[in-house]
């Protein structure tokens with residue numbers, strides 16, 4: 001091999017202890033002969049070296065080489081992506097960081113405030129847009145300062161098309177084949193298996209066809225009843241304390257997760273839940289596992305459970321590890337229990353898990369050929385992935401929307417009066433005993449209020465594929 005030849009030549013001219021360079025040799029054997037010779041020459045120039053010095057120096061040099069190659073590689077990608085982005089004709093903003101690199105994904109969120117303090121403003125402004133959750137802080141401001149509702153954000157990993165134009169957003173969202181989701185998004189949302197929000201177009205069509213019948217009015221009925229029950233329990237709790245509280249937002253989060261647990265898995269819990277012990281053999285309950293993964297979704301998706309479970313880590317990080325390890329076990333156990341129950345009853349329960357299991361199992365028994373059976377069913381992994389994504393996609397979205405609505409109502413009390421007028425008229429003192437089909441369609445003002453909140457959320461970021 002060429003590196004051996006170099007070694008022989010060099011050791012003939014200067015007695016180097018090459019056996020000490022074993023690791024660099026292994027590393028450098030993939031380099032060209034000239035590069036290797038150069039590296040050896042650098043070592044040879046170190047006078048009075050001891051074997052240990054050579055080894056330490058070589059490691060230092062190699063680390064330096066590895067780090068500079070890494071940055072060089074990202075630099076080249078940045079230039080390539082920038083040239084591609086220029087061709088679109090939209091304004092281009094360059095953020096010189098690798099948005100999809102694991103170290104950036106995990107490290108950038110806690111370091112955001114450090115960047116904000118230390119980096120020059122124009123640089124921080126660009127880099128911020130590659131950090132998870134930037135939209136909630138910067139909102140429309142980047143579009144305003146660029147003076148365009150659409151621009152390209154070029155970073156070292158990917159070109160991202162940023163859109164703040166509702167019509168264009170709708171068009172892009174509809175053209176799922178032309179505009180794929182970010183690879184990263186698929187990885188994060190597909191942490192427990194392929195699902196509606198994390199799969200290719202062909203699989204999406206099949207999963208959508210199989211799942212659509214499960215999202216029916218029976219589920220909406222459960223959602224409505226459970227929401228009313230949870231909300232009145234929260235109200236009772238707050239009024240019993242004189243109506244003064246700082247726990248409204250947490251209370252709304254609890255409503256969201258309890259309603260999802262009821263609609264998703266048929267699990268009913270009181271709003272003010274006593275802390276229940278997990279099942280034997282588990283560290284967390286099912287809901288605790290889901291909540292913990294959702295709260296730390298990026299880190300949980302990118303790192304394996306054992307990393308979080310290392311004994312020297314703090315308990316909050318270990319909790320993510322338990323959650324990631326236990327969620328699949330919990331789901332499989334719950335699915336097995338559901339199949340046992342389903343075998344002894346005639347009617348399907350009104351929850352998503354029960355319906356998905358029924359649809360998937362019926363599809364498997366279809367007498368048609370294998371290809372047709374596959375198109376009518378979901379694999380166990382897809383059931384698990386979809387159950388997780390329904391809980392995660394429904395949790396923060398609804399909890400934050402309710403929190404936003406309550407905050408806006410507090411700031412603009414005249415709209416509270418407008419809403420209360422409608423509720424009083426529709427409910428007419430019926431209290432909790434309200435029927436979904438009869439009541440919900442009449443709550444037009446409530447619906448208008450919630451829908452109007454979405455007008456503020458018209459900014460989407462998508463991966464550009466064409």
Ligand code: HEM
Pocket residue numbers: 173196197208389390391393394395397398401
């Ligand atoms: C205020 C509440 C919500 C908002 C603002 C919201 C927003 C969105 C948006 C923008 C998408 C499209 C994403 C894309 O195509 O890339 C989406 C899709 C989705 N959402 Fe929601 N969502 C909300 C509530 C929920 C709830 C409660 C659930 C489930 C319980 C849910 C489950 C899903 C699913 C499964 C998809 C994928 C649909 C598909 O690809 O066919 N969402 N949501």
